[in-house]
Amino acid sequence: MFDQFKEQIASQVSALSGVPTTTVEPAIDLAKNTTYGDLALVVPQLRIRGNPVQIAKDLAERFKVDSAITGVVATGPYLNFRISRTTLTRSVLRAVLDNGSKYGWTNDGRGKRVIVEFSSPNIAKPFHAGHLRSTIIGNFIYKLHKAHGWDAISMNYLGDWGKQYGLLAVGFERLGSEEKLVADPIAHLFEIYVAINAAAEEDTSIHDEARAYFKRMEDGDESALSLWRRFRELSIGKYKETYARLGINFDVYSGESQVGDGIARAMQLLEEANLVEDGDGAKFIDLKAHKLEKAVLQKKDGTSLYLTRDIGAAIERYETYNFDKIIYVVASQQDLHLKQLFKIIKLLDLPYADRFHHINYGLVKGMSTRKGTAVFLDDMLQESKEKMHEVMRSNEQKYQDVVNPDQIADILGISAIVIQDMAARRIKDYDFDWGRILNFEGDTGPYLQYAHARLCSLERKAHVKLNPDADVSLLTEDVAHEIVILISRYPDVLAAAIKTLEPCNIVQYILKLSHAISSAWETLKVRDEAEDLAEARLLLYVCARTVLGNALTLLGLVPVERM
Ligand code: ARG
Missing domain, CATH: 1.10.730.10 (Isoleucyl-tRNA Synthetase; Domain 1)
Known part of the structure; x- marks a missing residue:
């Protein structure tokens, strides 16, 4: 909107100084302080020989003002231009009317694709303040990219896999109610989760049962998977209602459970790159040289971990979506996790390794409702x-x-x-x-x-x-x-x-x-x-x-x- 004024100034300054307009224009910007003018030209950027203060003075004297550019003064090495209020007002308001809801949008991201992964709650656990922050910040980042012309994909990466879902299934088999599950899956699953965790404190054999159950899930045993699948689908249904209340719609409901052979392929690549260490039956990657500690990649029983699933997911996401950029909106508590993830992708020398971004955020303290501290x-x-x-x-x-x-x-x-x-x-x-x-x-x-x-x-x-x-x-x-x-x-x-x-x-x-x-x-x-x-x-x-x-x-x- 200031372009027309910038062009006008540039063409006259160029005529006066012999500097091409392509050099003059980028030297003009909105004045930070509007005491002397609305636009300011940084004279040293014109690269004219001589003292910039003197050159600024000289240009100010020779510059001819008109009804659009109504004033010019030199302050030190700057030239300040005053724009006619009426002309400016007309062009600003016109731009708003012409563009309406798209005023200020650009096409900078045209032809580029971004995945914004956000919200990503864990089934059967509270949707806490950290998830809320990811949800609203992520939604903003997603919309902002759209406003800049990006092909943006919103993705929810549910926490829906791991031993705790084996534990949940064991809990449901003992304490679950079909009726309650259908009525309010999120509350009921949480209730069971709390109860079975408490029970497992007393009786540690429940943990073994849970591990065995999860192992069956990982091995693709349909009898174990079908219950878990219902938990997942009912929970997503409920989440969708709440997201709709916030005006949020996810293009993709992914999740830790949805990662496929990317994990095995990633493990293979890591082995080939000599990055995997064995210890006590489990597999590790040592990232101490990068100040990122040592991380477990695979447990003794061969099951995967949060980190491993993220590595597999990253590879599969690239294969599926061919993104130019991917943004993980996750609490700063997981800084180390994401650094490890991105470092491992770098170490694998994947050609898209520099497209990963972590957008983090701090903690919310004291968020609770009348009912208690576990917040939904x-x-x-x-x-x-x-x-x-x-x-x-x-x-x-x-x-x-x-x-x-x-x-x-x-x-x-x-x-x-x-x-x-x-x-x-x-x-x-x-x-x-x-x-x-x-x-x-x-x-x-x-x-x-x-x-x-x-x-x-x-x-x-x-x-x-x-x-x-x-x-x-x-x-x-x-x-x-x-x-x-x-x-x-x-x-x-x-x-x-x-x-x-x-x-x-x-x-x-x-x-x-x-x-x-x-x-x-x-x-x-x-x-x-x-x-x-x-x-x-x-x-x-x-x-x-x-x-x-x-x-x-x-x-x-x-x-x-x-x-
Ligand atoms: N479900 C995780 C949690 O609640 C957040 C997932 C973040 N995303 C990821 N790709 N690791 O802590």
């Missing part, structure tokens, strides 16, 4: 929703206008959880605090949703219609200009986010935008204003609402129109 996602969402509903009810008058309070409460509850999670850099640990996240006035999800709903209400109530050709020269106030500048920066925010994969980049941005909008309410009224002024302001608000809504959607939220 559904309970979490339910509690947030109920709390939100209480807050909504406290404003009786407004509450009556909300057509679907139950649904809105659900969305607000989710927004509260998601925004507090994404407010800081991923790697930071944080303490979970209901009071902080549900506040309508702090920097929270409900606050952002409120800003959006308020803009929607303004649009509904306006006495003028949206006019794309409204006279934006009437937007003379600084608050209006500030909103325009913020809107103009959204494409840069998206471009930066695909590099950092930090949702906080987006959250911080929309908080700023929402603050700017809030402080404009009093000054930039639409109601009762003359038609041309009302139209100009409405246009600005509609564009602000579009960007805010787009950003909320990118974060995985549904922007609400009333609340």
Whole structure:
């Protein structure tokens, strides 16, 4: 959107200096500090002989301003250009109207495929805060890649294999109820899992039974597999309901159980590369030279491990999807595991070894529901929703206008959880605090949703219609200009986010935008204003609402129109 201005500046500077426009243009950027101008040119980057400060001064004197580029000043080795507010405003708002929900998107990833693996809970175990973080951060990363034109695949790699599922099956045979399993598979399987673990503490022979059961599973014994398969399918069915509530859909439900002969082939390759050591019947790989400890690859009884399954899965994923990039969204507690995995892939000299990325995140402390400490996602969402509903009810008058309070409460509850999670850099640990996240006035999800709903209400109530050709020269106030500048920066925010994969980049941005909008309410009224002024302001608000809504959607939220 600034391109036209950059081009215009570049062509004149090029004419004045003899430096080709292809060198001048990249030297121009948005000014970090807008005291002296909106765009800044870094003179040393022009590579002209002589003192850059003097050259900047000289160019400033000779540069001819016009109605679009209205001012130029030299500060040290920089040239600062002022852009006409009206011209800028017109082109920024036009870009938003033209692109709508795709404003700021790029085609940078065209023709490239990325797999984003996220959420990946373990069947029969709690879906804890770590999984929740993976789920929402991963969904954001997935959507962000789509916004940049990537062919993105969302993948859920379930923890659904290993001795503990042998233990679960043994538990189910003793304590399971078919009825309960169908009614609420996740709760019932967890219940059994806890009970059988406790029983196995007393009677260690249960562990032997579990190992034997899992061995049968690994050997493909159908009688052992069929029960496990039901656990898996019923659990996925339930997960899907909860993911739908979060607006998430997985392209692929994979899982540790789904890894095939990739494991054997990987073991073969590792053996051939002389990387495997035997010890006590088990197999190891020594990664101490890489400061990554020693890792077990195969147990005594020949069964595989978490790490081995990941190696096999990596190879099979490449064979199936031919990805250009793969991102594992997994808690920082598993840093070592993923480093080992990626190192092993490197050691195998696979040609795609540099396509693997681990996106990690810190711990959430103190996340629990009224019922207790073992947290299930559904309970979490339910509690947030109920709390939100209480807050909504406290404003009786407004509450009556909300057509679907139950649904809105659900969305607000989710927004509260998601925004507090994404407010800081991923790697930071944080303490979970209901009071902080549900506040309508702090920097929270409900606050952002409120800003959006308020803009929607303004649009509904306006006495003028949206006019794309409204006279934006009437937007003379600084608050209006500030909103325009913020809107103009959204494409840069998206471009930066695909590099950092930090949702906080987006959250911080929309908080700023929402603050700017809030402080404009009093000054930039639409109601009762003359038609041309009302139209100009409405246009600005509609564009602000579009960007805010787009950003909320990118974060995985549904922007609400009333609340
Ligand atoms: N299921 C694992 C857990 O809950 C996370 C899986 C992460 N992904 C992977 N490819 N290892 O800890």
